Amino acid sequence: MKKNNIYNIFKKEFDSYFSSPMAYIFLVVFSLVNGYFFSNTFFLIGQSDLRALFNIVPMVYLFFIPAITMGLIAKEKNLGTMEVMSTLPIKEYEFVIGKYLAALSLIVIGLLFTVVHFFTLVSFGTNIDYGALFTGYLGLFFAGAVYASIGTFASSLFDNQVVAFIIGVFIVLMFFLFDKLLIFVPSFMAGFIQYLSVDYHISNISRGVIDSRNLVYFISIISSFLFVTTQVLNSRKWK
Numbered sequence: 001m002k003k004n005n006i007y008n009i010f011k012k013e014f015d016s017y018f019s020s021p022m023a024y025i026f027l028v029v030f031s032l033v034n035g036y037f038f039s040n041t042f043f044l045i046g047q048s049d050l051r052a053l054f055n056i057v058p059m060v061y062l063f064f065i066p067a068i069t070m071g072l073i074a075k076e077k078n079l080g081t082m083e084v085m086s087t088l089p090i091k092e093y094e095f096v097i098g099k100y101l102a103a104l105s106l107i108v109i110g111l112l113f114t115v116v117h118f119f120t121l122v123s124f125g126t127n128i129d130y131g132a133l134f135t136g137y138l139g140l141f142f143a144g145a146v147y148a149s150i151g152t153f154a155s156s157l158f159d160n161q162v163v164a165f166i167i168g169v170f171i172v173l174m175f176f177l178f179d180k181l182l183i184f185v186p187s188f189m190a191g192f193i194q195y196l197s198v199d200y201h202i203s204n205i206s207r208g209v210i211d212s213r214n215l216v217y218f219i220s221i222i223s224s225f226l227f228v229t230t231q232v233l234n235s236r237k238w239k
Contacts, residue, residue: 005090009098010105013072017106026068030110033060038117053117054136054206058199061147062176066168068106069151070161072099073233077159082233092233096226100152107144111137132208139205142218143198147172149225156232175221 017023037056073096076082121128154168155161179197182190194200198221201214 005094006098006101009090009095010101013099013102014105017068017102022068023106026064026106027110027113030060030064031113034114035117038114038120050117050121050133050136053114054140054202057111057114057140058143058176058202061144062172063169064110065103065107065144065147066151066154066165066172069103069148070155070165070168072103072152073155073229074158074161074164078161092230093226096152096156096229096233100148100226103148103152104145107148108141111140111144129208132206135208135210136206138210139202142205142215143202146175146198146218146221146225149222149229150175153225153229153232156229 034053034057038050038053040052073082118128118133150171151164151168154171155164157167158164175196175198177197179194179200182194185193195217201217204211204214
């Protein structure tokens with residue numbers, strides 16, 4: 001188990017999702033919630049695009065992603081398998097990345113389930129802006145990736161999954177609300193606080209413009225949380 005450490009950890013965690021009701025519950029409820037809001041705008045309001053979906057998914061993420069990430073590391077601590085892991089030739093970063101990629105893969109599968117709405121639009125002969133569609137999904141992918149890295153971090157702090165979930169929701173909600181609380185922030189800090197907001201960068205990408213500053217933001221936040229998670233596990237090993 002040398003070069004394949006990340007893959008093996010990823011596969012073990014990914015398989016564990018589908019060996020329990022977790023993945024199925026997530027995918028079904030995620031699809032139903034998003035389908036409900038899409039149907040409302042498409043059939044009741046007559047809005048024939050995916051903007052409503054792109055607006056609601058980030059809010060659905062706020063609770064769903066902490067739920068699927070809360071046990072990534074917390075359950076290993078609770079079961080005592082972290083001690084076993086420390087005796088294996090596995091680097092902490094390999095462990096963290098493998099776990100993170102498993103959660104991210106489940107999120108991507110959830111997004112793929114929403115493609116049915118695209119075919120609904122096509123079947124009704126709606127004119128589709130494929131560029132906006134691509135950037136909209138790209139924004140949702142990066143938002144999911146950021147929230148999954150936050151959830152992984154929260155899971156590394158505790159051996160209680162419920163506490164990890166609550167802390168994960170709190171941090172994710174904070175990053176979601178940053179640009180909505182600018183009225184309470186001193187003007188000299190407004191630009192910085194807005195830049196920290198995930199929703200601000202999703203909105204930029206969803207407009208159809210892929211700005212390198214937005215990509216740098218997403219990559220930086222993801223890398224930072226995964227790095228800190230690795231350090232948390234490192235510090236625990238030396239206690």
